[in-house]
Amino acid sequence: MRPGSFNANLTRRGFIAVGTGALATIALASCTPTPRFITPGGAPVGQAELARGGTGHVTRVGLVSAENQIDLAGTTANTWSFGAIPAPTIRLTAGDTLRATVHNQLPDNTSVHWHGLALRNDMDGVPGATQAPIGVGKKFTYEFVTAQPGTYWLHPHVGPQLDRGLYGALIVEDPDEPLHYDDEWVVVLDDWLDGVTGTPDEVLDELRGGMGGMMGSGGTGSHMMMGARSDLLGGDAGDVRYPHFLINGRPPADPETFASAPSKRVRIRIINAGSDTAFRVALGGHRLTVTHSDGFPVNSVNTDAILIGMGERYDVLVTLGDGVFPFVAMAEGKGDRALAIVRSGPGDTPSASVTIPELTRSVLTADALVATANAALPTRSIDPELTATLSGSMMAYDWAINGRQFDPAKPLAGALGVIQGERVRLRIKNTTQMWHPFHLHGHTYQHSEAGPRKDTSIVLPGTSLSVIFDADNPGLWAAHCHNIYHAEAGMMTILGYQTS
Ligand SMILES: [Cu+2]
Known part of the structure; x- marks a missing residue:
């Protein structure tokens, strides 16, 4: 299926969602106007992709999602994967186009999301928002320019499929890599x-x-x-x-x-x-020099260990x-x-x-980092200030954003709205008693005015995290907790670009 054919339906469904009939829609619209959003198939999405330019070089990849097995130290377990776990690392150079054909041989619908990349919206892999799911036995070809170097990864955006073996690294090399190193792992x-x-x-x-x-x-x-x-x-x-x-x-x-x-x-x-697991990582007998958070360069910081939430990369x-x-x-x-x-x-x-002593010495989190001068967002005034209030509890399992549990049948209900070209501040307010790794698709925001660039951030219980970003990538973008069980329970919303 090509982008566009589904999107027109999505728009209609989005509006129908506010009322069951035309009269109900009009009545609602008269008191609470429903924002009109740029759709994934809309012209601004194609224009943003053209503005990325690119080298024209195409890297072709085939991904087959299927029932497979994993070998756990001699014991095999049934799972779903792209074959090897992780999938073989996809590697290309910034500016190149990735053309990845996904063949769904699973007994369920699926998709592939390219985590962290500011790519064209209709290739973001979020069924209900950016594409129809890839049906059983069907194929879908993702094709987009990879504008920004960095460490990214891929995984499905359907149900809790992420917690199977369906994931792999996506490395976008910098053609002018400033770091010098002998090996890369x-x-x-x-x-x-x-x-x-x-x-x-x-x-x-x-x-x-x-x-x-x-x-x-x-x-x-x-x-x-x-x-x-x-x-x-x-x-x-x-x-x-x-x-x-x-x-x-x-x-x-x-x-x-x-x-x-x-x-x-x-x-x-x-x-x-x-x-559902944050990891505290360290290499015995060594200090770590942190150079990048979520793909973007930071001023180097030495540490013994790093705490990494789900979806984060260092x-x-x-x-x-x-x-x-x-x-x-x-x-x-x-x-x-x-x-x-x-x-x-x-x-x-x-x-x-x-046991290694480094794990209990200095443990770095993102708040110790600052984007390099090249990576930092230029200073400018803030246009809208948006809030994403995270709520819910483990007992009720009613995880939500801004009081609403995400409903895939009404993806735009409660969506956050921005206008292309704005500088946006987003306050992520965690009112729960548990931490959440908050992830925004399609953008790499900056922690407050002088923090690291990131797309996934640990937000501690009872705290707020203020991030800023430029609304420069039109479309409908998922924003959610990267605890897959919290997200599936409803801790997800959409950031949309308003057309008027
Ligand atoms: Cu969560």
């Missing part, structure tokens, strides 16, 4: 239960049932995690119990080994592809010592970990339960 973190203790759909059902689902005859309560605590996350660290934590698809009993040599300078791109540089070192990703508040091994010289392989 991609580290994808994940929390895993699919095919082991159940499926993500079963987890969502149990969580939605709340205490009733846990105690009642319908559910065993086996997936719900109580008492995952983290001071760094302001209390409750997560809702879901996972039997495994993975780095690049492998559990600590069968870790990936990165081989290099002493004194080599390595760039590590770290991506949290988890669904790039770090390390200069390797001589020996064998554990790269540990602690599942924050959950008492378990993922592990990889860095081998630059002779030595014994560390045990799966090795």
Whole structure:
């Protein structure tokens, strides 16, 4: 299906959603005007893509989503994936066009979202907002210019499919890369239960049932995690119990080994592809120099460890010592970990339960970072100030934004509106007793007036985060919690560009 054919329907459905008949629509419109939004197939979307220019070079990729298996240190589990877990890293140079054909061989609808990229709206992969879902047995070709270098990733935007094996890294190289390094490694973190203790759909059902689902005859309560605590996350660290934590698809009993040599300078791109787990990462015997947050450069900061929420990415540089070192990703508040091994010289392989002191020294979060002068948004006055109030509770599982649980049948109800060209301030107000990794599609905002550029941010319980961005990418953009279970329960809304 081509962009446009679905979008006209979406617009009509969006307006029909305010009332069941023409009279009801008119009556409502007279007191609360419904904003008209630029649609994903609208001319401004195509114009924004033309303005990106591009090299004209096309990188072609085929992704087949299908029922597969994962090998967890010798035990296999059934899952859904693109084949390998993670999917083979997609790599191209900024300005190039990605043409990715997705063939859906799953027993369910799917899509692919290109997390963090400011791409053309109709390629963003959000069924109900930017495209029709890719039906069972069907294909869809995503094609867009990748304007901005950085560390990104891909995953479906349908149900809790993200909590299966359907994810991979997307690296957009800088043709004028200013950093110098000898090796580059991609580290994808994940929390895993699919095919082991159940499926993500079963987890969502149990969580939605709340205490009733846990105690009642319908559910065993086996997936719900109580008492995952983290001071760094302001209390409750997560809702879901996972039997495994993975780095690049492998559990600590069968870790990936990165081989290099002493004194080599390595760039590590770290991506949290988890669904309900923040990770605290460190490399034993080393300090990390943080160079990028969510793909965008920051003034370098040295740290021992980093706390990474779901959807966030950090790039770090390390200069390797001589020996064998554990790269540990602690599942924050959950008492378990993922592990990889860095081998630059002779030595014994560390045990799966090795402890490293770096994890409890300085732990960096985004508030320690500032965008580089090149990456920072130029100073200008703010036009509209918008608020996204996060609400809900673990017990009721009624996660919402601005008092509304997202309804895919009425995607534009409660949408936030901006006008193309505006400088927008968005206050993300967390009124809940739990942290949320808030993610805005299609834009890389800046934390307040002098913070890092990011597209996914940890918002602690009872706090507000103020971000600013330029409304320069028209379309309908999902804005949601990147805890996939919170998002599916309703903690999602749409940012739209008003036409008048
Ligand atoms: Cu959340």
